[in-house]
Amino acid sequence: MSAIKKVLIVGGGSAGWITAAYMNSALNGRKTMVEITLVESASIGRIGVGEATVPTIRQVLQSVGISETEFMKKTDASFKQAIRFDDWHRIGDGGYYHPFQRRPMARIDRAGADWLMSDRSVPYAETVSVQPAFSDLGLSPRMGGSKDFGSPFPYAYHMDAEKFADYLRDISVTRGVAHYIDDVTDIEQAENGDITAVKTKGGLSLEADLFIDCTGFASLLSGKTLDTDFTDYGQWLLCDRAVAMRVPYDAYYPGEVKPYTTATALSHGWKWDIGLTDRRGVGYVYSSQFLSDDEAETQLRAHEGAHTEGLEARRLKFRVGMRPQPWTKNCVAIGLSGGFIEPLESTGLYLIEFAAITLCEHFPFGEITEPLSKRFNEIMGSRYSEILDFINMHYCLTKRDDTDFWREVQKDERITDSLKAKFDFWRFKPPSHSDFDDQLRLFSHQSYEYILYGMDFQVADGVLPPGDNAPPLIPADVRNIVEAGKTRLPRHADFLSQTLGRRVGA
Ligand SMILES: Cc1cc2nc3c(=O)[nH]c(=O)nc-3n(C[C@H](O)[C@H](O)[C@H](O)COP(=O)(O)OP(=O)(O)OC[C@H]3O[C@@H](n4cnc5c(N)ncnc54)[C@H](O)[C@@H]3O)c2cc1C
Structure with a gap:
């Protein structure tokens, strides 16, 4: 077998075009190492949602080498610095933020414990992050005049899903990715099960060494052709429609x-x-x-x-769950074809970015691919398990009992075992850095704390020293940066209007 170098991506949604754009820049930067082709259907539409992101998207865009300003203009993008959760704990509870930013912490992070020992009259997030205040004030996370992707504060984007895929398509095609618009109708396989070619309605036969299934929920190659397993998460995440x-x-x-x-x-x-x-x-x-x-x-x-x-x-x-073997034979499922966890923390596009990066890191240039696919599958499996727990937590900590749905999601059997183990442990010690071994994880103990305390999670009695029941202390650096932000950060709509050269949001 010759060295793998021809890649065929089937599907041109966000998954297909993020993968094409990233792979092209990562593997063909100095010299062409892979020949990338993408085929997408004109008649089968994209899912057309997937418009909120997490900050890792900025590194991906930077790696692809695009201008942030151009990207924002082409995709109607705005900035995102947090998620605000309303009515999750109890109806009318005032809501809480999961911001991206958090003040620098010492190795022993006492912020959670200090807050738990206070009278909690100020939301936890406001004691460690400036972004709840910036969000309430409608401020941009970026200052006027700052460089592309430059800001002391982490941020992500909201953007138009269709325009995002179109934008990455245009860039990728200009940079050498071959592109066909046609419906894939048949998949040809070798005796060992490897895919050899896909056939299209228009009469094309597209051969490759590695196939990437980005056909969305259809999962044409991975699911329908290779019949890979699917692990259903429906027991823990009840939502299945939008x-x-x-x-x-x-x-x-x-x-x-x-x-x-x-x-x-x-x-x-x-x-x-x-x-x-x-x-x-x-x-x-x-x-x-x-x-x-x-x-x-x-x-x-x-x-x-x-x-x-x-x-x-x-x-x-939609069906929530994942394919535990997204790389099977010579086919890798990326995007909805490989799995989906509901969009509460905007993790769909993140999982695509992560899969594209991990695939490039494990790209099978040689003949023996099994060690690479095995590790890729392990890494992706850990990401899905991690995100499943994190999303599951938002539901099961609710105190709502106004409908059957909210009563159901709190039941013991609706909580994953690994999340229960975390809760059991955190009854005895607030979350901290050393609770997690996995360096690749998206959600740190800091993210967990934002949700836990936003949902009024309690440690066991006697675990913390007695508190004085005073209002939580807001550290000087948080107070000072919020004050400075009020004068130095532009209003979000003003920043966008200036960047785009037209009035937005009205
Ligand atoms: C309700 C909902 C909300 C979401 N919100 C978010 C969010 O806020 N943030 C986030 O990060 N993610 C979100 N997601 C996930 C996100 O939408 C997807 O991860 C992302 O859009 C990638 O989709 P995709 O490219 O895998 O699939 P699709 O967009 O469905 O693309 C599939 C592609 O395959 C092609 N195709 C299919 N069959 C064939 C065929 N036979 N021949 C040729 N081409 C074919 C189609 O033409 C299309 O180009 C959300 C998902 C849902 C369901």
Whole structure:
């Protein structure tokens, strides 16, 4: 067998084009090491959601070598510095933030313990991060005049999913990725099960050494052809439907573009609200065991208000879970074809970025690929398990009992064993750095603390020294940076308007 160097990506959604763009820059930077081709269907659409990201996206865009300003213009992007969770703990609880930033900590991090020993009259996140205040004030995480991707504060983006894929397509094609628009109808396999070629409706036969399945939930190569296993997460994550709308800015948020994602818990799931420059993306993620599609759409429209009249609502079905062997034979499933965890923490695009990077790191140039695929699968499996626990935590710590759905998600059998083990341990000690061995993880103990304390998680009695029941101390650096931000950071909508050269958000 010759060295693997021809790659065929099937599918041109965010997964296909992130993989193509990243692989092309990572492997073909100095000299061409792989020949990349992507085929996508014009008749089978993209999923068209997936508009909130996490900060790792910036490293990916930088690695691909694109201009941040151009990217933002082409994809109607805005900044995101946190997720705000409303009504998750109890209805009308005031909400809490999971910000990206946190003040530098000493090796022994006492912030959580100190807060638990206080009267908790200030939300935990406000005692360790400046971004809840910046979010409330509608401030941009970037200062005017700063360089592309440059800011002392971590941030990600909200962006138009279709325009993002189109933008990466244009860049990739200009830089040498071959592109076909055609429907894949047949897959040819060798006797050992390897895929040898895909056939298209238009009569093409596309051969490759390595195939990347980015066909979304269809999972045409990995699922339908190679019949790889699927581990269902439905026991722990009950939501399996979404209804999504694109809502123009009108009188709703005049002149504002929120610099954070809002996740509001509704009766049988939650609603996302993602502000782009020229519209908002909103959607209701819910459980079909408890709510019909019609009821969900009615609730979403009612929550949004009269301005959604006449706007199209898209209904989406999904299965939560993952393929434990996303790299099987000579085919790697990336994106929805390889798995999906519901979008509460915007991890879909992150998992794609992560898979693309990990695949490049383990790219099979030689004849023996098994050690590489084995390790790739282990690494991806850990990412899914990690994210499953983190999302599961948002539901099972709720105190809501207003519907069957919220009563159900708190039940013992709805909590993963590994999350239960974490809870059991954290009853005796607030989360800290050394609780996690896995250096590749997305969510550190800091992220866990934002959610745990936002949801009023309690340590066992007597575990901490007695507190004085005084208001939590907000450290001087947090207070000073918030004050400085008020004068030095532009309003988010103003920064975007200036960057784009036109008024946004109104
Ligand atoms: C309700 C919901 C909300 C989400 N929100 C977020 C979020 O906020 N943040 C986030 O990071 N992620 C989110 N995600 C996940 C995110 O949308 C996906 O991870 C991302 O869009 C990647 O999708 P994809 O490219 O795998 O699939 P798709 O976008 O479905 O693309 C599939 C591609 O395969 C092609 N294709 C299919 N069959 C064939 C065929 N036979 N021949 C040729 N081509 C074919 C299609 O034409 C298309 O180009 C969300 C997902 C859902 C369901």
